[in-house]
Amino acid sequence: MLFRAWRRPLSRLATVQHILNRRAGLSLHSIQRFQHTSPARVRFAPSPTGYLHLGGLRTALYNYLLAKKTNGSFILRIEDTDRTRLVEGATDKLISALSWAGVEADEGPRQGGPHSPYFQSQRTDIYRHHAQYLIDNGHAYRCFCTPDRLDDMRKEQSKRGRRIAYDRRCASLTNEQIEKNLAMDMPFTVRLKTPKGMTQIDDFLHGKVNFNNAILDDSVLMKSDGYPTYHLANVVDDYLMGITHVLRGDEWLPSTPKHVLLYRAFGWEAPQFIHLPLLLNKDGTKLSKRSGDVHVEQYIDKGYFPEAVANFVALLGWAPPNAEEEIFTMDELLEKFDLAGLNKSQAVVSLEKLDWINKQHLLKRAQTAQGLQSMVDYLVPVIRNRFTNSVPGGEASPRLEPTYIKNVLVTMKERIRNVMDIADMCPYFFVEPAYDTEQASALRKKLKPNAIAAVNKEETRRMLEALAPFDAEKINEFFQQIAADNNAKVNHVQMAMRYAMTGTNVGAAVNSTMALLGKSTCVDRLARSF
Numbered sequence: 001m002l003f004r005a006w007r008r009p010l011s012r013l014a015t016v017q018h019i020l021n022r023r024a025g026l027s028l029h030s031i032q033r034f035q036h037t038s039p040a041r042v043r044f045a046p047s048p049t050g051y052l053h054l055g056g057l058r059t060a061l062y063n064y065l066l067a068k069k070t071n072g073s074f075i076l077r078i079e080d081t082d083r084t085r086l087v088e089g090a091t092d093k094l095i096s097a098l099s100w101a102g103v104e105a106d107e108g109p110r111q112g113g114p115h116s117p118y119f120q121s122q123r124t125d126i127y128r129h130h131a132q133y134l135i136d137n138g139h140a141y142r143c144f145c146t147p148d149r150l151d152d153m154r155k156e157q158s159k160r161g162r163r164i165a166y167d168r169r170c171a172s173l174t175n176e177q178i179e180k181n182l183a184m185d186m187p188f189t190v191r192l193k194t195p196k197g198m199t200q201i202d203d204f205l206h207g208k209v210n211f212n213n214a215i216l217d218d219s220v221l222m223k224s225d226g227y228p229t230y231h232l233a234n235v236v237d238d239y240l241m242g243i244t245h246v247l248r249g250d251e252w253l254p255s256t257p258k259h260v261l262l263y264r265a266f267g268w269e270a271p272q273f274i275h276l277p278l279l280l281n282k283d284g285t286k287l288s289k290r291s292g293d294v295h296v297e298q299y300i301d302k303g304y305f306p307e308a309v310a311n312f313v314a315l316l317g318w319a320p321p322n323a324e325e326e327i328f329t330m331d332e333l334l335e336k337f338d339l340a341g342l343n344k345s346q347a348v349v350s351l352e353k354l355d356w357i358n359k360q361h362l363l364k365r366a367q368t369a370q371g372l373q374s375m376v377d378y379l380v381p382v383i384r385n386r387f388t389n390s391v392p393g394g395e396a397s398p399r400l401e402p403t404y405i406k407n408v409l410v411t412m413k414e415r416i417r418n419v420m421d422i423a424d425m426c427p428y429f430f431v432e433p434a435y436d437t438e439q440a441s442a443l444r445k446k447l448k449p450n451a452i453a454a455v456n457k458e459e460t461r462r463m464l465e466a467l468a469p470f471d472a473e474k475i476n477e478f479f480q481q482i483a484a485d486n487n488a489k490v491n492h493v494q495m496a497m498r499y500a501m502t503g504t505n506v507g508a509a510v511n512s513t514m515a516l517l518g519k520s521t522c523v524d525r526l527a528r529s530f
């Protein structure tokens with residue numbers, strides 16, 4: 001054992017339990033769901049190269065849930081040693097997006113912790129020290145090949161149809177040659193000396209997977225710029241930080257045998273690996289930037305609720321104990337989540353499903369005064385920014401009274417999937433409707449002339465003004481009345497009235513809409529519309 005005799009009896013237990021379950025013929029989804037109960041130390045280890053991806057949020061969430069569930073710790077570690085791919089501000093954005101979704105780290109760049117620093121770029125001495133250990137013990141070697149030499153080698157290999165891999169020229173340098181090169185300050189990388197044979201990994205979802213070491217290449221562990229590569233830094237930190245479970249995307253599965261070789265070389269026990277299935281588009285292609293909204297920030301901007309996005313990503317690769325039940329708050333996820341529900345089949349990202357989940361959370365919020373208030377608080381600045389000074393009817397500022405917005409929400413909640421729909425679909429609640437839009441003209445063409453005539457006359461306006469109380473029921477009676485007086489159909493009258501009040505056919509029932517708008521607004525709009 002090197003540096004620290006660190007043992008993981010707890011993670012061992014988890015593994016043993018899993019194997020026993022499998023031996024007993026229990027599938028992962030059998031009734032006796034596999035529960036990990038001892039404290040797990042887990043980590044999310046993003047490279048700050050851009051925005052937080054939906055898949056990244058899922059990985060972070062599962063790690064977080066496992067940590068909370070087991071009274072363990074969730075660590076955020078920033079893997080920023082590839083200095084060429086760094087994006088300014090990316091770490092802050094990642095942390096904000098995680099925090100928005102309710103995924104807070106116990107240890108990390110913001111909160112610090114016993115293993116500070118949590119930026120790998122600030123831990124280079126540690127990796128250098130470990131690389132030296134590997135060299136000293138024959139598990140790694142210095143490679144002095146120049147980029148040009150490596151380039152020529154690869155070209156040659158590809159010309160001959162050979163596998164592209166380091167040809168190990170520097171693996172057999174004599175001590176003398178090495179000393180000479182070092183004395184000349186020749187830049188070098190440190191490469192893993194991959195042993196011959198096979199490497200087996202034991203993954204919680206994939207089971208035992210064997211890799212032929214011949215395909216592993218002698219990966220670079222330390223670059224000539226003094227920074228480690230992902231493989232070395234990741235393994236060293238996972239060990240030093242006491243990580244018990246590595247939950248990460250399937251794209252890292254091919255790297256895992258290299259990690260296992262490193263654990264062995266150091267004499268350390270590897271953590272439990274759990275590789276999560278890839279996220280796919282509906283057409284079966286890998287979810288990528290090109291497929292539209294893959295960044296969590298895009299969902300934040302579009303008004304999705306954090307609990308809905310968390311709920312949505314939780315279901316991409318995890319099946320709740322009761323398949324019928326799919327809507328969970330973060331607290332409910334904490335209660336239900338367990339490793340046994342993870343599955344290895346690739347998960348299709350359906351935005352319709354996200355919309356549906358968001359709607360369920362919207363209805364949930366609408367059930368409590370606090371939930372309603374949270375939506376009002378969200379909408380007030382949105383409406384202010386959207387509609388101030390952009391008012392077609394010439395009104396100076398949009399209607400922003402919180403009680404009014406709350407009533408709009410209550411009236412519209414069954415018809416929307418996202419709070420933002422209120423601003424997108426129903427501007428007429430806040431500003432005067434525009435009657436000169438394409439949509440308004442199309443609607444006007446559909447109106448029956450006798451209904452327009454019935455609605456657009458002095459007598460009707462007077463009746464509307466006299467209506468009391470100005471509530472949905474009374475307004476309905478008024479529709480019946482003018483339909484009867486003018487020999488028109490009630491639904492034709494309602495349609496003409498909807499046009500006058502909103503300029504669109506989108507919204508709640510016309511009588512409820514009018515009751516919300518209030519009498520004076522309705523009287524004004526009726527006078528102005530036709």
Ligand code: GLU
Pocket residue numbers: 044045046047079230234247248249252
């Ligand atoms: N830095 C890697 C990433 O960007 C971490 C992968 C892992 O979790 O091991 O995803």
